[in-house]
Amino acid sequence: MTLKVEQGNAFTIIHIQNDSVDATSAKEIAGIKDRMNQTTIMDFGPVMFINSAGISALLKLVIEARKQGKKLYAVNVTAHHRKVFEMVDMLRYMPIAKMEDLMPLISA
Amino acid sequence: MTLKVEQGNAFTIIHIQNDSVDATSAKEIAGIKDRMNQTTIMDFGPVMFINSAGISALLKLVIEARKQGKKLYAVNVTAHHRKVFEMVDMLRYMPIAKMEDLMPLISA
């Protein structure tokens, strides 16, 4: 399994279990779009590599979140992946946050 | 650096820093032979891979330890490396131990 999903009342935390967000994991990531919540957090903890096939899957979530009026956050993002997300202007739609700072949103 | 050496009165702990004990790290490992002590502990903590070039370097230490009447132990060895050490009959000369069990030897 590539993903572990934690569901709360008003939040979903999607823990990516893979080390790569790429073509082989893209489908499963894009498939999560029906399980998003008011606050949806993507946890990139073990992710060592992201390419454009992976970003494409993440963008599908971004598009869906906008349609549904939901908010997406990324946590545990490496410096290199932050740079790549910046290059493709991803951070405007899925800002990088610290888990601690999101606690008020998910414990509310 | 491939190795970090911890020296005590009657013991030496050799922490291998590499993930591989192979041809490219063999020389440095064999070179440790002049720094062995009454009790010498090889810590394989981060080691993910060992091949015969690496075993060859370890055997040089075993031979030298015998000559000098010193005792070699291996700690933090994976199940696969234990199997490989068994195949080449290494455990008779460099038994695998738990660090806790060696504490009496190094705190004496």
Added chain:
Amino acid sequence: MASDQLIEQSNCALAFSDIDIQIPSDLVFERVVRESAVFVAKYLGFDEERVGDLQLAVSEAVTNAIEHGNNSDINIKVGVKFYIRAERLAVKVTDQGHWVEAAHTVERANDDIDMETRLEHDMTRGMGIFLIERLVDNLDVKSSSTGTEFTMWFNLHKGSEPNDPVSFNIELQKADQHLN
């Protein structure tokens, strides 16, 4: 080992002979090449960020060769060659297809990515070349009837502005030019 020593060493081993990898045109094998790229970059003493840049650029180029060049036909191969010439690491990715210019997907180096338009039109693809242009020091594409050669260059010694967009030199020969 100091990175200078590694580059020195590389000039012995990599400069004379290349690393060559051929994979079936199936995306699962892209990873073999990507991991080899990491090894080569570390061997050359690239710092962590440049290792990541090289790994990503190689991944994108190989993905394109598999999908666009060889149409994911597992009976034909994608080739990847790592070699050093004139203080640069070259990674040449070859496939047996024809380069397909796709004006609406290829974002040119001097354009910024217009994410707003993309999101409005559900355009989630077409970022590979955009990224490559920002990650490599130089880029050459040669496409003819025998296939496409996509070559990325990485300076061994960090020069000028890192990760500046590069110019995209593309040389396309009409397929029939060679065929008869």
Added chain:
Amino acid sequence: MASDQLIEQSNCALAFSDIDIQIPSDLVFERVVRESAVFVAKYLGFDEERVGDLQLAVSEAVTNAIEHGNNSDINIKVGVKFYIRAERLAVKVTDQGHWVEAAHTVERANDDIDMETRLEHDMTRGMGIFLIERLVDNLDVKSSSTGTEFTMWFNLHKGSEPNDPVSFNIELQKADQHLN
């Protein structure tokens, strides 16, 4: 993904086409092949222990091809091909040398390693073939004037006794047989 699914998948991608890697004959590049072997083994759904077995066997064979086959001459290549035939993964390692029988170093499959004698005579080498024989399901060596082909076979579906010593089929042609 379940390992059965992976093996299924592999029968699509690997059975039709092979993964081919060519490296300069320098031991630092052995690692590229070793890591690729791990990828292939995981892709085929091998369990952790078999992944380790395959990785080690490939490492030993490639080391030998670099050192004994090509005399560490970086101008010539060692080739490695991964492919699937008849429910088995084959790893064929090729070099441009001649097989050198070395009775005192090659421990035959049915002998135990005599470590005591080794230690007395400072014999720290000569364990590669010994290990390979215990790690693979089958082994073929063909050596002729054009070089050596060292092929190791790994059953996809675990059969009989794992890690039993295998017979070592070696086929040596006199170098001059082909030369004129």
